[in-house]
Amino acid sequence: MHTVGFIGLGAMGAPMAENVNGAGYPLIVYNRTRSRTEPFAERGERVADSPCEVAQASDVVIVMVTDDEALEAVLEGEEGILAGLTDGTIVLQMSTVTPAGTEAAAEAVRDVGGRYVDAPVSGTVGPAEEGTLTVLAAGPDDLLGEVEGILAAIGEPIVDCGAVGDGARMKLFVNLLLGDMMGAFAEALAFGTAQGLDYEGMLTVVEAGAVDSPLFSIKGENIAADDFEPRFPVDLQFKDLRYAVEEANDEGVPLPQTAAARETFSAARGMGHGGEDMAAVVKFFEQVAGLSVGDSSES
Ligand SMILES: NC(=O)c1ccc[n+]([C@@H]2O[C@H](COP(=O)([O-])OP(=O)(O)OC[C@H]3O[C@@H](n4cnc5c(N)ncnc54)[C@H](OP(=O)(O)O)[C@@H]3O)[C@@H](O)[C@H]2O)c1
Numbered sequence: 001m002h003t004v005g006f007i008g009l010g011a012m013g014a015p016m017a018e019n020v021n022g023a024g025y026p027l028i029v030y031n032r033t034r035s036r037t038e039p040f041a042e043r044g045e046r047v048a049d050s051p052c053e054v055a056q057a058s059d060v061v062i063v064m065v066t067d068d069e070a071l072e073a074v075l076e077g078e079e080g081i082l083a084g085l086t087d088g089t090i091v092l093q094m095s096t097v098t099p100a101g102t103e104a105a106a107e108a109v110r111d112v113g114g115r116y117v118d119a120p121v122s123g124t125v126g127p128a129e130e131g132t133l134t135v136l137a138a139g140p141d142d143l144l145g146e147v148e149g150i151l152a153a154i155g156e157p158i159v160d161c162g163a164v165g166d167g168a169r170m171k172l173f174v175n176l177l178l179g180d181m182m183g184a185f186a187e188a189l190a191f192g193t194a195q196g197l198d199y200e201g202m203l204t205v206v207e208a209g210a211v212d213s214p215l216f217s218i219k220g221e222n223i224a225a226d227d228f229e230p231r232f233p234v235d236l237q238f239k240d241l242r243y244a245v246e247e248a249n250d251e252g253v254p255l256p257q258t259a260a261a262r263e264t265f266s267a268a269r270g271m272g273h274g275g276e277d278m279a280a281v282v283k284f285f286e287q288v289a290g291l292s293v294g295d296s297s298e299s
Contacts, residue, residue, distance in 0.1 A: 001025055004150060005058030007051050007074050007081070008095065009036040011230065012121070013064035015128040016094070016154050020062070021045065022131075023153035030054045051075070055084030060147060062092045067239055068101035075105055087113040092147055094154075096120050096175065096236070098243050099165040106164045117143055118167035121155060122174050124231045132156060136174075138167035172247060175240035176258050178215065182237065182278050183261035185216055189223070189293045190285035199224060199296040219279040223294040228276040235274040237281075238265040 001024060006017040009031040017040070021027045028046040030053070031037050037047040048054045051074040055061050061081055065071055071093065075081045081091065091109045093102055093116065106116035116139065123133040133155030137144050144151075144160065151158050161170045192202045203220045206212060222228065241262035248255045265281055267288075273280040282293050 002059035002150070003028065003057060005030070005048070005054035005061040006064070007031070007054055007061065008064035008066075008070075009040070010064065010066075011125050012128045013062075014039070015125065016062070016064060016121075016133070019128075019131040019153045020150055023149065025150060025153070028054055028057045050079035050084075051081045052079045052084035055081040055089060056086065058089065060090045060092055060150060061085075062094055062150070064094045066095065066236070068097045071095055071097050071101055071105055075108060082108055082112050082114075085109065085112050085114040088115060089113075090115045090117060090143065090147060092117045092119055092150065094119050094121055096171050096240055096243075097168055099168040099172075099247065102168045103165045115143055116164060117147055118161075118164040119147075119151065120167050120171035122171065123155065126231070127155065134159060136161050136167040136170040138162050138170075139164050169247075172240060172244045175237070176244040176255070179237050179241045179244075179265065179278075180257050180261045181213065181215055182219065182281055183264045184257075185219065186264070186279075186282040186285055186293075189220075189282060190289060190291055193291050193293045193295075194289060199294055222277065222279045223282055224296065226294065228273075228280045230275060230277045232278050233275055234265055234268050234278055234280055237278045238262065238269055238274070241265060 004020050004025040004027055006027055006029045009029060028048050029037050029040045030048040030051055041047050065074055091114055093105060102118045109116045118138040120136050121133040127133045135151045135155045135158040137158050138161040161167045206216050241258055245255050245259050245262055264284055268281045268284040271287055273283050286293055
């Protein structure tokens, strides 16, 4: 059984690591803020002092950190993964980063004799806990086969997206849609509220029609309950919209809806809601229009 190193025990990484461990893989974990490793230490898992130490002790190193900069930070330098990789070790990169970021990481890993799989995930904290994330796997077939058991502990389905870089592309594709939908939903709710419509009535009409989506049902209830505990925070959704627009600009593809959604999320961040759940984008509309979205006439 492969020993699995896990770097990045945040909202997503911690439950993913627990599921990998639950499937029988021995773990060695690292997190920049050490307190996040405590639950693992208490369960008897090995805690490393650096990404380098994780790489030295692992057959497969999973990385689940914030963005391109964080990926680079855990790879590079004396304490980084690259400094500790032994020949053939697999780096399984699962963070949401740019295609260029993951391709550069893959090249750096291969340069020191390692192997690389690009496998971001779709889904949020609940599916991460349940082991039901959608895995967007990309890399050579034999490597995907080798890490299949680990990926299966994290989620299902495992979608073969193609070559390294295509996992990141698929992730930006789906999160572009997610951010556009959340921005449009918040805007529509603000419109309806300003028109004096009943909140529960609006949700019922959405759920009964062709625009029905689990996203609208879940976030609609969260907004009504004033529950903005971060599952997928505004900051991370903003990052993904930014990455998608930058990628599209490079390809000469206009993304007018996504650019607008990115700016809506940017405004919500500017108002201090970056750490709250993505549903808090509705607060941008509330604040600029002096509305309170989510109150039902029955309540
Ligand atoms: N939340 C979701 O619903 C969701 C769903 C799918 C994909 N994702 C993606 O998955 C990734 C992780 O998301 P998350 O929700 O788990 O985020 P999170 O809770 O904010 O955790 C981020 C992790 O990255 C680490 N990190 C950040 N900058 C670092 C640096 N410079 N050096 C070393 N470590 C660094 C953090 O360490 P510290 O503890 O020290 O800050 C933490 O372990 C992101 O790319 C996100 O876009 C998130």
